[in-house]
Amino acid sequence: MDTLTDGTASAALRDVVGELASYLDDVAADLFGKLTDADLLAELREFEMLRRRLAVIDHALVAELGRRALPGRLVMASTSALLQxxxxxxxxxxxxxxxxAEVCGPRWSLTGEQLDTLLPDVAAGQAAGVVSSEHARVIAATLEELPSTVDPSDVSAAERHLVTAAxxxxxxQLGVLGQRILAQLNPDGVLGSDEQHARRRSFALIPEADGSYRALGRLTPACGALLQSWLTPRSAPRPAGDTGERTSAVAADARSYGQRMHDALEELAGLAVRRTELLDSGAPAQVLISMTVDQLGSREGWAETSFGQLLTVSQALQLADEAAISLLLRDARGVVLRHGRTKRVATRGQTLALIARDRGCSFPDCDKPPEWCQRHHIVAWADGGSTELDNLTLLCHSHHRNFETAGWRCQMQDGRPAWIPPAWIDPEQVPRRNHRTERSGFP
Structure with a gap:
């Protein structure tokens, strides 16, 4: 149809396209190669903000198509069909x-009156360049799960909280936070009952014509937590031919994540989980569940595994009676009781407390789970540092090896590790935390 191709874009957009063409010429002339490291990172962040703000234009364009009923006038089945x-x-x-566009774009009534955007805070976050399209989808999907019985003010508060967290x-990580908020606002409908999980459980190994097998199924939270706790530490990347010695000459693990998980599952097929095993990573091969002291007493609410998954407290306590479970009690801030020791190597109890507190590598923005981490003395043992919780944190292998050469320092603040960036990253050197250690704080 000619209507799809014979129009002319606005002068405002043509001006923007002209400026973009000039910028692309600079990029082709090695603009990025001439930037300092700090300027290159600033360019990356600024461009990402622009990319996110462009979503606002997309929402407005798509919404305008609907307002004009253009798909129907062009004999298209839907706005989606017109875009295709x-x-x-x-x-x-x-x-x-x-x-x-339906949740973040402008809306109009049937009589042409302007209506409020369904998710105004998400739309404002995208306009400011701080919320990506992926963040927006996570927030929209989270709020869509709330029933109509939830107070609208609580829904708005949840949206604001998620936008801030984004x-x-x-x-x-935002999706995990969203599940916690859903558990608070709609405790009866978020994770499904134990009976629902039991009814839907299934697993099958289907033999293929080439001799391989295809796995298909749905696991209960307890079964999934048990399996994941065993597979994760054994699927961590390791140097090819690793003998336990550090050497830059050894090639990195060439296996993909899926291949490493398969190899760990193959090992599981011939072994039983040893209750007292402690791997070099510092994480035991067992399920780690944390809850508050109040939850233990009331038997109500949601407990959490080291992977950020939620279980009912009653289900967690039942699981603790049946398998190798470490139940870790914390206060409302997530700080674990002190377990002081004088040994250089952290004890099993200290390691479990570190996992409950740090929930993985404590370095800012790192998402490595505790099973891939090592126990690190904040004040080095050789410098008189003690092996106590207030001098220990979890670090993945990469950050454990490289943070000092990159100029970062760690210190404890309010019972949790905080990282001080080098001056070239932040001249004010404001301490930073890994946001995974922060509790939701909602509402």
Whole structure:
């Protein structure tokens, strides 16, 4: 149809496109190669903010298509179909854009009156460049799970809280936070009852024609937590031919994540989980569940595994009677009781307390789980540092090996590790935390 191709874009957009063409010429002339490291990172952040702000334009364009009923006038089945035809998009991408515009874009009534945006805080975050499209989808999906019985003011508060969290959390971490908020606002409908999980459980190994097997199934929270706790530490990357000695000459593990998980599962097929085993990573091969003292007494609420998954307290306590479980009690801030020791190597109890507190590598923005971490003395043992919780933290192998040469320092603040960046990253050297250690604080 000619209507799809014979129009002219606005002068404002043509001006922007002209400026963009000039910028692309600079990029082609090695603009980035001429920048300092700090300027290159600033360029990356500034461009990402621009990319996120462009979503606002996309929402407005898609919403305007609907306001004009243009798909129907062009004999298109839907706005998604029009986007697919006009922009050569896949159905999945077109549907995502339509859905995003519906919740974050402008709206009008049937009589043409302007309506409020369904998710105004998300839309404002995207306009400011601090909320990505992926963040927006996570927030929208989270709030969509809330029933209509939840007070609208609580829904708005949840949206604001998630938008604020999106400024420092990755989408997956934001999704975990969203599940915690759902558990508070809709405790009867978030995770499903134990009976529902039991009814839906299944697992099958399907032999293929080439001799391999395909796994298919759905695991209960307890079964999944047990299996993940065993597989994760044994699927960590390791140097090829690793003998336990550090050497830069040894090649990195060439296996993919899926291949490493398969190899760990193969090992599990021939072994039983040893209750007292403690791997070099510092994490035991068992399920680690943390809850508050109040939850233990009331038997109510949600407990949490070291992977950030939620279980009912009653289910967690039942699981603790049946398998190798470490139950870790914490206060409302997530700080674990002190377990002082004089040995250089952290004890099992200290290691479990570190896992409950740090929940993985404590370095800012690192998402490595505790099973991939090592126990690190903040004040080195050789310098008189003690092997106590207030002088220990978890670090993944990469950060454990490189943080000092990169100019970072660690110190304890309010019972939790905080990292001080070098001056070239932050002239004011404001301490930073890994936001995974922060509790939701909602509402």
């Amino acid at each position: 035809a006009a922009l050569r998009l896949s159905p999945h991408e077109a549907n995502q854009r339509v859905n995003a 400024t420092h959390l990755r989408p997956r």
